[in-house]
Amino acid sequence: MKKISLAVLSLTTLLAACGQPQTSPQSPAASAPSVAVPRTHALDIDPAQVVTTKNGDMYVRNQLVVNLRGHSADALADQLGGRVLDQLPELDVALIELPQGKDARSVGVALMREGQVLYAAAQTVQRQIEPVRTAQDQLGAQAVNQVFDTLPQYALDSNHLHAKAAWDAGFTGKGVKVGVIDDPSDVSHPDLRPNWAGKAYDPATNTTYTTVQGWIDAIDGFDGKVDNKVDPGIEHGTAVASTIAAAKNGQGIVGVAPDSKFYTAAIFQPGFIGDYLVARSVIWTVNQGAQVINNSWGGTGYSPLLKQAFDYALERDITVVVSAGNSYREEWRNPAQLPGVIASAALDINNDKAGFSTYGRHVSVAAPGVDVMLASPLFINADGTRKTGGYTKDGGSGYQLISGTSFSGPYTSGVAAVILGAKPDLDPHQVRRLMEETADGSVGSNKAGFDRETGYGLIRMDKLADRLKGSNMPQKGGAGRVKVEIQTPGGYVPGILADVILEGDGADGAVYAVQTDSDGYANFVSIAPGTYTLRVATPDLTLTGGQSDERDTYVGKLTVTSGSVLSTVAPQRVVLVKGAVDLNPVDPYEPNDTMAEAKPISYGKMTELAYIFGKPRDVDFFSFTGKAGDNIQADVHARTAIGGSLDSFLVLRDASGKNLAYNDDANGQDSVITFKLPADGTYFLEVSSCNILCKSNGDDASKGQDDDSPFNKYVLELQLLK
Structure with missing residues (x-):
């Protein structure tokens, strides 16, 4: 995944075209401006x-x-x-x-x-998901059967995806539209222009563009400058779109679904964006009539908004494909963990799992993703003028070798388009299962079938073509609902923010994960029918903070029936006895808002769970006795260590109140002070929020901002170092 600093966040400003009216996703597309603006x-x-x-x-x-x-x-x-x-x-x-x-x-x-x-x-x-750069900068020797227009593409050949077998059988994705939710695709590129569906979307301004020149002019401002140049880092969406839908037109490369059409919705300008504009782009893409949505992006954590947006697509029988991620380890990524989506892993030229490819039981299938030949933007000629057509291979202009699950994902999306071109009535789960049932399971660590590294294996379009010629299709997906409640002395309350996981039986059972809403419901849309192990734990301590023994857990079974939908399926009730979210916690040390009210702490001790809560600018004081030369260390275990929302700030003071040392972040957002005491006496540790004390370096809370949250939790530890 792309690692970003806060400085990059300023790049999320998007275009507001001069004279360009804003339109809703359902409104007629606005005509595009001829001049771009920041x-x-x-x-x-x-x-x-x-x-x-x-x-x-x-x-x-x-x-x-x-x-x-x-x-x-x-x-x-x-x-x-x-x-x-x-x-x-x-x-x-x-x-x-x-x-x-x-x-x-x-x-x-x-x-x-x-x-x-x-x-x-x-x-x-x-x-x-940032491309993984390799040392290879030459095309190298390529076999004859790897050239599909004029450039070699090993990913499509008979040792990999077997694309030609499907095309020869008449399965090319014709009539299918794919939404590419990514950074801006260069729709002027000669391999993309023939299969552009005629609409490009900027979710920040809610504007739909319907001409090539209008979209290219709009992209000119994506780096915050109007200079007839486009940030060269905006390449991702062009490569992704070409993976799916590059035209078979005798030049350049070919997409895996060469007769499909694509829309582009530009959520990255460049690098990342908030999930609100992602959701808006999903809605726009659904409303345009796309049958497949590709998502070569992701992160950690859980977003209920993205869950709802993808459910909006899945409930309308739109197939959603996501890239597994480039984290090099086994973990869940968002949105790859969500129910109903197809998570794609990456393989190298030898059909081994790419080293960077994220893995786990949520992975569905795998496709090539190392040094694949794809399109790159053609925005600017060598003399600085805008390209209007043609392409060159010198210096990588127009095409590039690129790696990442960002591209195994769209190969999977393109194959989904091929399936739906032949069988348009299939639901998203049936599309997924067709790929899984016809995949080459010999790749990966389990040569007999499913493994966490490659899912069910390498997509095989030749075997898919054989299945598509017949009528033997997988059974439809289904839906499941879980209602979590917590038994309290006052009665049952909804189990909000509970983690709910469904695990399919067996080593190859699919895994889905969601969180409960304010009614305690967790919804699973378009998943495999069958019986699952149901696991529930509440609350989510990364959000509320606290200790693991505050959570209660449940393990049981849940059955999903083929063809079931959320509106009619009966929820399965789960009752827990711990985990109700406390919005009015009691701090055991209050009042301790002044040095005179400081509560004692001694070397080798930790406080109970305490809170920066109860008033807009709470500060907590603790006192200890030390000797000259004592080398002390004070740790605030807060958001980084125990979850919750507290970005702590710690100050060490002497008996007169003098600020001897302070610390904001030592290991993320938690604070640590190491200090040698200058004299015998009483000292004070002052704990608060960075929002309250950072600007004044701990000397004047009135300069800070309010921070009053029941999830501002911490534990203070004091040690005497040797």
């Missing part, structure tokens, strides 16, 4: 508001995504003291900017606990 828009993300959690997830502190349950977005924003930035009527979702000092995660949990909304969560930041 982009600014109301949905900009302030870098200072981006928070990184203990797991490396990133969210926007002051932006709240809310499913309104039909309520007024303006009324809710007024209640919170914020303002509505935008709404998605198809999902009944609003994006609300919160006032200074409010944390979207804790505000969202409070709204869910009170049942005001179906879900409320901070906007998460998703990342583009």
Whole structure:
């Protein structure tokens, strides 16, 4: 995955075309401007508001995504003291900017606990899966059967995807439209222009472009400058689109579904974007009539908005393909962990798992993803003028060798288009199972079938073609619902933010994971029929913070029936006895807001769970006795160590109140001070939030911002070092 710094976040400003009216996804497409302008828009993300959690997830502190349950977005924003930035009527979702000092995660949990909304969560930041650069910069020796127009493409040959066997049988994806949700695709490229479906979308301005020149002019401003040049880093979407739909036109390369058409929705400009604009792009793509949606991006963490957006597609029988990720390890990535999607791993030229390819039981199939030949943008000629046609191979202009699950994913999307071109009535699960049932399972660690590295194996289009000639199709997918409740002294309450996992029986059983909403429901759409092991744990401590013994767990069974849908399936009830979210916790050390009220701590001790909570600018004091020369270390275990929302700030003071040392971040967002005491006496440790104390280096909380959250949890530890 692309690693980004907060400096990169400023690149999320998008275009606002001069004189360009904004249009809804259902409105007639606007005519495009002839002159590009730098982009600014109301949905900009302030870098200072981006928070990184203990797991490396990133969210926007002051932006709240809310499913309104039909309520007024303006009324809710007024209640919170914020303002509505935008709404998605198809999902009944609003994006609300919160006032200074409010944390979207804790505000969202409070709204869910009170049942005001179906879900409320901070906007998460998703990342583009960055190509993996290899040392190879030459095409090298290629076999004759690897040339499909004029350039060699080993991925399509008879040792890999066997594309020609499907094409020769008449299966080319004709009549199928694929949505490419990525950075901007160069629709002027000679291999892409013939199969562009005629619409390109900028979700930041909610603008649809319908001419090649209009879209290219719009892209000119994506790097924040209008200079007739496009940021050379904007290559990802062009490569992805060409994997799927490059035309078989006697030049360059060929896409795996050469008669399919594609839409481009530009969510990365460049690098990453918040999940709100991803959801908007999914809705737009669905509403254009796409039958497949490709997603070569992802991150860690869970986004209820992305879950709802993909369910919007899946419930309309639109196949959703995602790249597994380039993390080199076994883990779940978002959205690859979501039910109903097809997660694709990457193989190298030898049909071995690519070293970078993320793996796990959620992987479905694998496709080539190392040094694959794909298109690259043709925006600028050597003399600086815009290219209007033709292509060259010198210096990589027009084509490139590129690696990553970003490209195994669209090979999989293209194969989905080939399937739907032949069998348009198949649902997303049937498309997935056709690929799995005809895959070459001999690749990967289990030569007899499924393994976590490559799923069911290498996609084989020749075997797919044989199946598509007949009528023997897999059974339809189904839906499942789980309702989690927590038994409290006052009765049953919904188990919000519970992790709910379905594990298919056997080593090759599919795995799906979601979180519960404010009613305690977890929904699974378009998944494999059968009996699953159901695992539930609540609450999600990465969000609320706390200790593992605060969670309760459940293990049972759940059965999904072929053809079942959410609107009619009966939910399975799960009752837990721990895990109700506490919005009014009691700090065992309060009052300790001044040095005079400081609570004692001694060497070798840790406090109980404490809170920066109860008033807008809470500070907590602890006192200890030390001797001259004592080498002490004080650790605040907070968001990085135990979860929750506290970005801690720690100050060491002497008996007069003098600031001897302070620390913000030592290991992520937690604070550590190591210090040699200058004299015998009493010393004080002051714990608070960086939002309150960072700007003043701990000397004047009045200069900071409010931070009052029940999830501002921490444990203070004091040690005497040798």
